[in-house]
Amino acid sequence: xxxxxxxxMVVAVLAMGGFFVALYLFSHNLxxxxxxxxxxxxxxxxxxxxxxxxxxxxxxxxxxLGYVVLLxxxxxxxxxxxxxxRMIGGLLLVGSLGGGLFSAYLTYLExxxxxxxxxxxxxxxxxxxLIFVASIPEVARLRGGS
Amino acid sequence: xTKFYVILGVVAIVGIGAVGYSVTSSALGAAAMEPVEVxxxxxxxxxxxxxxxxxxxxxxxxxxxxxxGDYACPGCGGFALSVKPQVELLLVETGKAKFxxxxxxITTIHPTSFLAARTARCAxxxxxxxxxxxxxxxxxxxxxxxxxxxxxxxxxxEDVGLDADEFESCVKSxxxxxxxxxxxxxxxxxxxxxxxxxxxxxxGEFLQVPSATFQGIQEAMDRIGSPENAGGAN
Numbered sequence: 001x002x003x004x005x006x007x008x009m010v011v012a013v014l015a016m017g018g019f020f021v022a023l024y025l026f027s028h029n030l031x032x033x034x035x036x037x038x039x040x041x042x043x044x045x046x047x048x049x050x051x052x053x054x055x056x057x058x059x060x061x062x063x064x065l066g067y068v069v070l071l072x073x074x075x076x077x078x079x080x081x082x083x084x085x086r087m088i089g090g091l092l093l094v095g096s097l098g099g100g101l102f103s104a105y106l107t108y109l110e111x112x113x114x115x116x117x118x119x120x121x122x123x124x125x126x127x128x129x130l131i132f133v134a135s136i137p138e139v140a141r142l143r144g145g146s
Numbered sequence: 147x148t149k150f151y152v153i154l155g156v157v158a159i160v161g162i163g164a165v166g167y168s169v170t171s172s173a174l175g176a177a178a179m180e181p182v183e184v185x186x187x188x189x190x191x192x193x194x195x196x197x198x199x200x201x202x203x204x205x206x207x208x209x210x211x212x213x214x215g216d217y218a219c220p221g222c223g224g225f226a227l228s229v230k231p232q233v234e235l236l237l238v239e240t241g242k243a244k245f246x247x248x249x250x251x252i253t254t255i256h257p258t259s260f261l262a263a264r265t266a267r268c269a270x271x272x273x274x275x276x277x278x279x280x281x282x283x284x285x286x287x288x289x290x291x292x293x294x295x296x297x298x299x300x301x302x303x304e305d306v307g308l309d310a311d312e313f314e315s316c317v318k319s320x321x322x323x324x325x326x327x328x329x330x331x332x333x334x335x336x337x338x339x340x341x342x343x344x345x346x347x348x349x350g351e352f353l354q355v356p357s358a359t360f361q362g363i364q365e366a367m368d369r370i371g372s373p374e375n376a377g378g379a380n
Contacts, residue, residue, distance in 0.1 A: 009150045013157055020161025027165060078147075 002083045005141075008074045010134040011092060015071035018127040022063030025120050029058040046118035051109050059106065063124055066099050070131060089138035096132040103128045177296060178320035179261045180253060181327040190335065197332035198325060200275050202234065203244035209367055210348060211237065212246045213358075214333045216341040217263060217282045218256035218290040225342045225358050226283035232360045243346075243367065247279065249329040250341055258295050261317075263326045265299045268316035269308055277306040346370055 028047060046052065052059055073095065077088040103125040110117055186192040199212065211233060215222040230245070237243040249266070251259035262282055269278030281302040282289075289295035296317060303313040316322075333343070344355040346366035353370055355362045 004147055004150070012150070013153055016154055016157045016161065020157075020165055023161070024165050078150075 002080075004078045005083060005137070007134045007137040008077045008092070011074040011096070011131050012071055012078065014127050014131045014134065015067045015074060018124055018131070019064060019067035019071060021120050021124050021127065022060050022067055025060035025118075025124075026058060026064050029060050046110060046114055046116050046121060049114045049116075051106070051114060062102075066095070066128075070095055070099070084141065086142050089135075089141040092135045093138045093142075096128065096135045099128045100132040177261055177318045178264060178323040179258065180323075181260060181330060182320065182323040184324045184327050184331075187328060187331045193328060193332055193335065196325070196328040197248070198329070199246035199248040200270060200279075201244050201246045202276060203238035204241050205244065207238075207241055207244040208348065209237075209243040209346060209370065210246055210352075211243050211363060211367075212248060212345040212352070214248045214250035214329075214336075214338045214341060214343040214345075216249075216251050216256055216259045217266065217279075218259035218286070219252065219341045220286070220290075221340075221358070222342045223283045223286040225344075226280065229358060229360050229363075233363060236360075237363070237367070248333060249326045250333040250338055250343070251326065251330065252341060256290070258290070258292065260323075260326060262289075262295070262299065263329075264322045265303070265313075265317050267322035267325060268313055269303060269306065271316060272308050272312065274306050274308055278302060278308070281306055 025047065029052070054062065070092065073088055073092050076082050077085060077092065082088055106121060107125050110121060184196065186196065213222075213225070213230075215225070233243075233245060238245050249263035251263045253260050266275060266279050266282060269275050282299075285298070285302060289298040292298060299317055300310070300314055303317075304310055336345075342358045344358045344363060344366075345352045346355055346363055347353055347370045351370065353366045355366045
């Protein structure tokens, strides 16, 4: 039996962390978290800007959903019968790349449009970037195939 | 794999703890310290409806004296303790004018002044705005440099006879954050850029008093009251 892929373990741990960062922001969007706690930056400005939602959907909700999907995929990909799964590898790569690009766009908005930083958003951007890096070994799995 | 599950579990527990703490501490009450997003403030008609000063004196008094003030501003403290009593005694109580206070916390240099303004509105909920307003200014030196002066504010509330539980629940929430934000925005629209800013006049016709002194206010009243100035300066 193939050993559990280390990169998927890393993705799972990172996705779990990212999930709670996004959940924290989402709880504030729902009015459950009170005023956002900011040590540095200006989360209130970012979170109250028109870029904090996509239509009626808060960006943080998209983050929560995205991390749940990545967590589920990586967890499934660690199970013995899916350890060599190319489909899970492909989905992890595409998902983390999509999340990374979306996050890069949000970071661009913070830097140049809103001109305020939310450290939780920055933390999420770093996490998704790391998830993408951790997903790169899936390329080899896709090429090798099984 | 065991190590993996342990790490994953630790991350999950820390995450649940952090988010749970955030939500429950909010339920216990986290105080809004900063301006909030309020819809409609770009529309000046709506802004004029949302922004509300607190009036002292006869609503029908011919002249209105407006202060845009910041509770953490020493100049406002000086005005509240030395000029406002004269204004009240000689102009408000005699029916010549009414006094209206608008919140204008300058949060960039006074990080706790927005909270202070909110707490004054919480006192207003219990009908003790002016008593609490005066207490904030009277005790300004004791709290204005505190990072978290909530305990001081609760103490002032007790001193002026507010219901402690009701006041604390209001202070540790975001109640009135929209109103204070709207008042700040009104100030910006009126080109207020320092505190205390005093304006004297009647609807649609106000003069900004160059120096926040009793004499300055009286001079402005004389000018606004004279026939040649009727319908004049804005």
